[in-house]
Amino acid sequence: MFNASRTRDGLTRRRFVTGLGAGGLLAAMPLPASASPVTSGMVPAASSATWNLRVGRQRIELDRKVLHAPCIGGNVPGPILRWREGDTVTLNVTNTLRDEDTSIHWHGIRLPANMDGVPGLSFTGIPPGETFTYRFPVQQGGTYWYHSHSGMQEAQGLYGAIVIDPRSPDPHACARDYVIVLSEWTDVSPMDMISNLKMQDDYYVFRQRTLASLPREARAAGSIGAALKDRLQWSRMRMAATDISDVTGIIYTYLLNGHAPDMNWSGLFRPGERVRLRFVNAASMTFFDIRIPGLEMLVVQADGNDVEPVPVDEFRIGVAETYDVIVQPRDSQAYTIFAQSEDRTGYARGTLAPQPGMAGPVPPMDPRPVRTMIDMGMGDMKPGEDMKGMDMPGMTKKDDRTGGMHMPDMDHGDMGQMDMDHMDHAMPATPVMEVDDPGPPPINVENQNVAKMPVDRLGSPGDGLEHNGRRVLDYRQLRATRPGTDPRPPSREIILHLTGNMERYIWGFNGRKFSESGPIRLKLGERVRFTLINDTMMEHPIHLHGMWSELENGQGDHRPYKHTIISQPGSRLSYLVTVDAPGMWAYHCHLMLHMELGMFRTVIVA
């Protein structure tokens, strides 16, 4: 145990002080620009059915980056909204911005389409000076979040957490309850990011393979020849194995409850208490890998829905996902909440401590992940191998994490004639009446790759987390505590390819961006299976508004209900949707720049 906050970096910390009043728990700490640092991360004492939220811009300086951030009540993140299942909530959102519309989308909340807060789909936005009243019955419990769906306001600070008290008593009563909102902070405008990426796709990536990194790669690969061969393979494809995040720690400071790492957000506990941590990834472009060295985390909820508890050392949270974990620190010491970005260019950090002002050791970041042929949709192939060389039907080769290759359904191209019975099915092969298959996407201006052999990666915790010696959560471990409410098999399957051209920085589905596609039409009352094939070499957190996505992860009728599902590169997965909410809904990748550049569809339910 050591107390670093008062002495170490005293001067540099002071630059974060913005002059607002201090007090309470964090008196010795530099303050975030929020007006209420004391309550940052604290769930309000009681739920409320009526909230008045004022959207405005506030000058905030964090890590020497000044931004006039759009936010609620002058705070980033905005206030934690505590609701109660069964209540009808009223949310009066007033736009005090000078010359821009705003909107709030209630992420993961089941509500009427006109309350969903997407300009153009749900309503026409909230013009400056006006107040829009959202009102809807709350039919669910758990941890959720809200954010703007107008322009790029979400990327600059217009987001916050929602905690809904469940109607049934919480099986995981905890002495302490903290919300942990992870996000990014930068003074670079998102429009500039897009423009820069259109000119140079690796504009923000300074972790590429270079001459200087060759000796290290040669050691890892066994020889210089092998390392060079792998490089040539990637450069032949005109892609980069080091392409992990499009926007990186070069410009981002990663925040935990609005605190830069140096500011060290702290949550208090008494040794032996159970502490619930409600993680929300409110970042616009960053996946985080979270661990608390010295503490086991019990994952009890994913995307607001209870799951059978899974003890883990680490988990990855995709953009827009939420996870609730319970920890039980027994020693009177400081524990570091360490959330490193997937590309390892930075981390968000906070502390759980028995007293204010403590700090635990900050672990070094892990090596950054490197993409492989699996991410390219080439299955387990080594560079240079082709499909003919593989012993497919036997499929005896096992990867200890993924449990071998799972290819639940192969219906195109040269894979079609293989003996399906020998394959290890991950999902129930429920017959569907109608399969809507666009076929492999074309290679064109908007798509640079086709995953020839997409694999089931639900058993993988994700690139950079496999075989790291820790117990890391994967999607297959998520098992809902109750069976799903709709036992019907799907009557229709919609296959969508996630596509993109990194070089031109264009994203889309089925090789087309939003502006070149039509809507996805669903029939009210039907049960649909969405199958996602990720032909790109990046993760995409896919979010369907208004309806649950029941991930088919091998847990039978205890499928986890999610609102945002990570599709891993080179993978194939599916989920079921009960189409029970009429209206126009958004369906998109939640990486903000991917969404904005075309990985978006309108879903029309009628």
Next chain:
Amino acid sequence: MRRALLLVVPIVTIMNMPALAQVPSTTTATTTQATKPTYRAADAPSSTPVVYLGNMKPVMDHASYFHGILDEFEGRYAPGGSDFRWDGEAWYGTDYNRVWLKTEGTLEHGRLHDGDHELLYSRAVSPYFNVQGGVRADIDDGPTRTWGALGVQGLALYEFEFQATAYVSDRGRFATRIEGSYDFLLTNRLILQPQAEFNLYTKSDPARQVGAGLSDVDAGLRLRYEIWRKFAPYVAVSYAGYLTQARRIVHDQHGETGALRFTFGIRSWF
């Protein structure tokens, strides 16, 4: 030299046009058996467009962008004579359709030569290649020439930057330019870039120091340091010289037929 032109034509066609057929064929089958897929593409472009509330599009994926880059902006030094050279381009437009402006020139002993300026329409045709067509004007201290231009520009295999353009002049002559460069990352900011540009002509034009066949080459090996992405000073060795018939023409005019020069400059873009 027609051979030069012939070299380019197949390149243009190889860079193919799959993108022009973006929409996968869709069928309108309505009923099917249990196992048979229907290919109706749930999100296919529709003849009945969606009516967005307030006519607000939920995302803006069809914006125009504007960028310019000066790849070369450099002084070249040699005992025989020093000169200054620039080579840059700018574009404005959407993902598919852009207007390009390319310009290059060399200032030597107060005289501008090798001045080449092109205004092109650029159409994205494949993941990495654009077809470009427009006009080229040779404007410098020599006689002015104008050309029609058609070429390809893009990222070839192994991430090799490549441009090949064919030109036809108002006097019925043909020419070709081929340019390439490659970035070797020594570190993430220290980048070694070999680059070369070759010009070929069907007929000689002594007033512009142009010879039939392979006429001139301009090449450099530049070591730049990206202080930030958009600003990188560099040191280089560059070679500019005339070849074959052009070399004799320049020699007869008592000009310098070629020189290797120590060079430094700045690469920048916006």
